[in-house]
Amino acid sequence: MSVLNSKVPTGPIKDKWTKHKNDINLVNPANKRLIDVIVVGTGLAGGAASASLAEMGYNVKSFAYQDSPRRAHSIAAQGGINAAKNYQNDGDSVYRLFYDTVKGGDYRSREANVYRLAEVSANIIDQCVAQGVPFGREYGGLLANRSFGGVLVSRTFYAKGQTGQQLLLGAYAAMNRQIGKGKIKMYNRHEMLELVVVDGKARGIIARDMVTGEIERHSAHAVVIASGGYGNVFYLSTNAMGSNVTAAWRIHKKGAFFANPCYTQIHPTCIPRSGDYQSKLTLMSESLRNDGRIWVPKNIEDVEGIRTGKIKPKDLSEDQRDYYLERRYPAFGNLVPRDVASRAAKERCDAGYGVNATGEAVFLDFASAIQRYGKERAYVQGHKNPTQEEITRLGEQVIEEKYGNLFQMYEKITADNPYKTPMMIYPAVHYTMGGIWVDYNLMTTIPGCYCAGEANFSDHGANRLGASALMQGLADGYFVLPYTIGDFLADEIRTGEIPTNLPEFDEAEKEVKDRIEKLMNIKGSKSVDHFHKELGKVMWNNCGMSRNEAGLKDAIVKIKAIREEFWKDVRIPGTANELNPELEKAMRLVDFLELGELFAVDALHRKESCGGHFREESVELDGEQKGEAKRDDVNFKYVAAWEWTGNPSEAKLNKEELEFNDIELKQRSYK
Amino acid sequence: MSDKGMNLTLKIWRQKDSKSKGKMETYKLSDISEHMSFLEMLDVLNEQLINEGQEPVAFDHDCREGICGMCSLYINGEAHGPDRGITTCQLHMRMFNDGDTIVIEPWRAAAFPVTKDLIVDRSAMDRIQQAGGFISVNTSGNTQDANAIPINKSDADKSFDAAACIGCGACVATCKNASAMLFVSAKISQFALLPQGQVEAKERVDNMVKQMDLEGFGNCTNTGACEAECPKGISLENIARMNREFIKSAVLKDK
Incomplete structure (x- = not known):
């Protein structure tokens, strides 16, 4: 019998959430004033939760490591947000969104959570429009939709290529309203470094004021972690430079189980890296795959010419090109899910067809779309016999309206004009589906400690579909957590304020101060980034797009060695009592160096291929699906929730068996 | 390479x-x-x-x-x-x-004190947003359907263009008066252009402008440097719109 209780309500799936809301204990408005809640992180999940909890009457304390809550990395999400509105009348429904999400996640997510997500998705759009989020609209004044990878309907709402920004600014505005009223106390430039557990319940955090270096105690009746994903364990990713696992890892070490750490999404359309100095990778929205066609040269002889610039991409005729996604997956073509698209790019590049100097790039070509749109627009404008030039000009105009900011961003980074020559793209680490294990109420295995958004594991299984991260963040923050947290807080109305002079606070504070002192006293010879890059190389080479037993075992040995070396030889200039970016980075790397090992341990134990986790030992050997990933539902249809025992390699595996009552398990096929 | x-x-x-x-x-x-x-x-x-x-x-x-x-x-x-x-x-x-x-x-402005080296404190911008940069609507699962109010595409697009502001403070840093008018007007415009935002337009412009002045930002003298340096191309038209909103609010004073 598993120690994990998912607390999924009984009854038919479509009634579970409604029934659960009716059963949840409520806190009366007068009592809410007596209850404090800490929220760590101000992205979509944390920002939405902070605002909603404060509106309900709780006293909220919000923490962000940035100088303003508006800067959380949700802001960088480009493409869009899914919702089962069926405004396009293309047969969408709550069930279909649920189905696509479970299938896209390769049947490794919890069915009831995903259904709830699909159910509240429509409310999110209503809420955001009411807040003044300027979504894209049609000329009739109604909301526009686009389609996104891995699905056959248009259910994605968007604000140009800045959807995450607009949604986050909506949550930020809602927060501002509560900050102005004094219901949220905002702590900018503060980093949570430890969780405080009193009598088995999460009662506070230890945080560092990043400007003064002061170590502070903050107490509350419950703690919500919404600190985002851990993609930066790879050093290079599309995450912000400061995105980190520290808050999540610290609660893990205090008793919260970490689920499926190996489920990482490698996004297929990012700008390829250009050199060793590279500090981050930039995403080009997946929405570009609606109009861009992905290809490499068909003949290996042409590759060299392309790499050296002797042959221009447009010199190659259609039959000299290999549109490999359209060839391999005729039904979905360029719109296959991200994991499939990424592996296919790697397969071509590994075979020697990469189109840039590093051999790690494929083309994303808009020429066909420009011609198609140009002809359409010419027709609409009444040009019955448009010239080629006119078609191209009008087509480029349409592309600019749809993706202008992305094209501009690409040109600024690469100095290539993507209207005239195809973009070059390559997969990069983007999103982590794994995270802190939570039950249906989003509570971790520590009572009173909740986890929302990308930081938890709950809704995306082994692979996240495009435009679903924004949906999950806001669903958790606006519509799930504010209700479910009441179930715990209803028993806290007589607790009174939690004092910060308890021995548990002393102990947690001492742990943090000792950690900082130990780091500052190493006075070694190498920078924090040196070790982070070393870790990143091991993660990318051994735990990246494809994994095997030998490589993962090797990774565990190497990560341990890097960690040992780090603790002996890192150099952190300055002092701990001032603004010190090197110390901040070191504190985060301490936790990445442990998480990286657990990541490899998890990947090693999961001997199947599923979603973003591709094990070379587990592929289809023949038939139509030959060479594609092979899932093993007999042995691995569970969530791997790891329990800290003092050392990542000795983490204890707890299993939550997944039940699928409303969906038939199938091998994914996008052929 | x-x-x-x-x-x-x-x-x-x-x-x-x-x-x-x-x-x-x-x-x-x-x-x-x-x-x-x-x-x-x-x-x-x-x-x-x-x-x-x-x-x-x-x-x-x-x-x-x-x-x-x-x-x-x-x-x-x-x-x-x-x-x-x-x-x-x-x-x-x-x-x-x-x-x-x-x-x-670093950014140079009285309202942006230097924290360390090239880092400045831009919390004044947050405080202006806290004074009124929002639509007062609570989270609920029961707000009306998102398509209940059609919005003219041109207005929606202009609202988006204003909302694209990233709050970096380049407009303030580049202005000889260290004015935050472009930043403040972007938020006021985003909401003024939408029916949802018009309900409390008067309170919003009054409160945000008041806070802007309290924070020690300078006035606008129409040099246009902010627009030229803005990384997101926020238009000067937003400042004109904010001024119209401000005057409208003064003229329609009802309390």
């Missing part, structure tokens, strides 16, 4: 904390690739300083893709440097030449 390997002289503002006096320091860098971003060039400098046992230069940055608004820097007398329509993190070294001297300063 071809590397020009530039040699550069950097003159950078160093200041220990908000209470200390700061000064310009000079550093030499060699073999800088034209493909590097400006901030990657500073990473190289910092790695060099750390290896030499010196304190690295503190600067704000986070997403490094031009959207979070965290990076700043006044480079050779221009907010976000010599290129247009981008933030400092998107600036690439191909905009510079071998042998160049590059002067790097």
Whole structure:
């Protein structure tokens, strides 16, 4: 019998959430004033939760490591947000969104959570429009939709290529309203470094004021972690430079189980890296795959010419090109899910067809779309016999309206004009589906400690579909957590304020101060980034797009060695009592160096291929699906929730068996 | 990959904390690739300083893709440097030449005190937003259907264009009066252009302008430098719209 209780309500799936809301204990408005809640992180999940909890009457304390809550990395999400509105009348429904999400996640997510997500998705759009989020609209004044990878309907709402920004600014505005009223106390430039557990319940955090270096105690009746994903364990990713696992890892070490750490999404359309100095990778929205066609040269002889610039991409005729996604997956073509698209790019590049100097790039070509749109627009404008030039000009105009900011961003980074020559793209680490294990109420295995958004594991299984991260963040923050947290807080109305002079606070504070002192006293010879890059190389080479037993075992040995070396030889200039970016980075790397090992341990134990986790030992050997990933539902249809025992390699595996009552398990096929 | 390997002289503002006096320091860098971003060039400098046992230069940055608004820097007398329509993190070294001297300063404005080196305190901008930069609607699962109110596409697009502001503060830093009018007007315009925002338009403009003045930002004298330096191309028309909203509110005073 598993120690994990998912607390999924009984009854038919479509009634579970409604029934659960009716059963949840409520806190009366007068009592809410007596209850404090800490929220760590101000992205979509944390920002939405902070605002909603404060509106309900709780006293909220919000923490962000940035100088303003508006800067959380949700802001960088480009493409869009899914919702089962069926405004396009293309047969969408709550069930279909649920189905696509479970299938896209390769049947490794919890069915009831995903259904709830699909159910509240429509409310999110209503809420955001009411807040003044300027979504894209049609000329009739109604909301526009686009389609996104891995699905056959248009259910994605968007604000140009800045959807995450607009949604986050909506949550930020809602927060501002509560900050102005004094219901949220905002702590900018503060980093949570430890969780405080009193009598088995999460009662506070230890945080560092990043400007003064002061170590502070903050107490509350419950703690919500919404600190985002851990993609930066790879050093290079599309995450912000400061995105980190520290808050999540610290609660893990205090008793919260970490689920499926190996489920990482490698996004297929990012700008390829250009050199060793590279500090981050930039995403080009997946929405570009609606109009861009992905290809490499068909003949290996042409590759060299392309790499050296002797042959221009447009010199190659259609039959000299290999549109490999359209060839391999005729039904979905360029719109296959991200994991499939990424592996296919790697397969071509590994075979020697990469189109840039590093051999790690494929083309994303808009020429066909420009011609198609140009002809359409010419027709609409009444040009019955448009010239080629006119078609191209009008087509480029349409592309600019749809993706202008992305094209501009690409040109600024690469100095290539993507209207005239195809973009070059390559997969990069983007999103982590794994995270802190939570039950249906989003509570971790520590009572009173909740986890929302990308930081938890709950809704995306082994692979996240495009435009679903924004949906999950806001669903958790606006519509799930504010209700479910009441179930715990209803028993806290007589607790009174939690004092910060308890021995548990002393102990947690001492742990943090000792950690900082130990780091500052190493006075070694190498920078924090040196070790982070070393870790990143091991993660990318051994735990990246494809994994095997030998490589993962090797990774565990190497990560341990890097960690040992780090603790002996890192150099952190300055002092701990001032603004010190090197110390901040070191504190985060301490936790990445442990998480990286657990990541490899998890990947090693999961001997199947599923979603973003591709094990070379587990592929289809023949038939139509030959060479594609092979899932093993007999042995691995569970969530791997790891329990800290003092050392990542000795983490204890707890299993939550997944039940699928409303969906038939199938091998994914996008052929 | 071809590397020009530039040699550069950097003159950078160093200041220990908000209470200390700061000064310009000079550093030499060699073999800088034209493909590097400006901030990657500073990473190289910092790695060099750390290896030499010196304190690295503190600067704000986070997403490094031009959207979070965290990076700043006044480079050779221009907010976000010599290129247009981008933030400092998107600036690439191909905009510079071998042998160049590059002067790097923090945002300069009375309302933006220096925290350390190139980092400034922009919390004044947050406080203006807290005074009224929102629509007073609570979270509920029962707001009316998103398509209940059709919105003219042109208005919706203009609202989006104003909402694209990233709150970096380049407009303030570049304005000779250190005015925050472009920043404030962007939020006021976003909501003024939408039916949802018009309900409390009067309170919003009054409260935000009042807070803006309290924070010590200067006035607008229509030089247009803010629009030119804005990485997101926020239009001066927004300032005109804010002024109209402000006058409308004064004329329609009902209390």
